Amino acid sequence: MARPSGKSNLKKRKKTAGSFTRRAFLKGIGLGSGALGASLLAAGAAPAVAPPAPSPGTTLGPGAFPLTLNVNGQSKTVRVEPRVTLLDVLRDRIDLTGTKKICDRGECGGCTVLLDGRPAFACMMLAVDARGRAITTIEGIAPRGGLHPVQQAFIDKDALQCGFCTPGFVVASKALLDRNPRPSLDQVREALGGHLCRCGTYPRIFEAVLAAAGHVPASKS
Numbered sequence: 686m687a688r689p690s691g692k693s694n695l696k697k698r699k700k701t702a703g704s705f706t707r708r709a710f711l712k713g714i715g716l717g718s719g720a721l722g723a724s725l726l727a728a729g730a731a732p733a734v735a736p737p738a739p740s741p742g743t744t745l746g747p748g749a750f751p752l753t754l755n756v757n758g759q760s761k762t763v764r765v766e767p768r769v770t771l772l773d774v775l776r777d778r779i780d781l782t783g784t785k786k787i788c789d790r791g792e793c794g795g796c797t798v799l800l801d802g803r804p805a806f807a808c809m810m811l812a813v814d815a816r817g818r819a820i821t822t823i824e825g826i827a828p829r830g831g832l833h834p835v836q837q838a839f840i841d842k843d844a845l846q847c848g849f850c851t852p853g854f855v856v857a858s859k860a861l862l863d864r865n866p867r868p869s870l871d872q873v874r875e876a877l878g879g880h881l882c883r884c885g886t887y888p889r890i891f892e893a894v895l896a897a898a899g900h901v902p903a904s905k906s
């Protein structure tokens with residue numbers, strides 16, 4: 686039997702590669718964008734947030750449509766296209782810039798918000814998928830005019846340098862203490878495993894979370 690020519694081999698390879706699209710890949714592993722973000726967060730050992738099921742018979746987009754979100758206990762309506770992430774809506778449309786855009790690809794945790802009390806990466810979630818959820822940002826974790834105990838402990842322990850990663854760490858730490866008020870150091874490390882601090886302030890961050898949990902004195906060390 687004659688061997689296929691190099692040219693026809695190349696054609697075959699192109700066809701195979703072309704038929705394996707990103708869409709097919711995501712379908713194959715059963716992940717949409719929201720679930721992908723949740724899974725990456727789970728890999729960082731924080732609880733995953735499942736995307737809500739779409740309402741039957743609802744078509745949104747492709748153009749902008751009115752979207753109402755519950756942010757820090759307030760109802761906010763914006764006009765957005767379905768492709769816009771929750772992070773971009775929070776920062777660019779609602780002016781809540783405490784939630785940071787650092788990697789914008791689910792790798793650093795700087796964009797962490799709470800969805801129904803559980804941490805989620807806002808850069809990996811479409812805003813439309815946050816409909817009907819209680820969204821809490823760094824601006825909403827403390828009583829008006831006050832500080833959350835985790836925020837106070839970060840100040841007391843000098844747990845930041847540039848501070849860019851801090852909101853994500855604080856929000857994730859608050860979520861940890863809400864579900865486990867007295868975590869061990871290992872549990873703190875595990876809960877913050879999906880977060881990066883490029884300044885390397887990890888020891889002080891862990892100490893601050895333990896201080897907020899009452900393990901160590903909260904005064905400046």
Ligand code: FES
Nearest residue numbers: 787789791794808
């Ligand atoms: S900005 Fe979202 S994980 Fe880095």
Ligand code: FES
Nearest residue numbers: 846847882883884
């Ligand atoms: S304090 Fe600078 S990145 Fe964490």
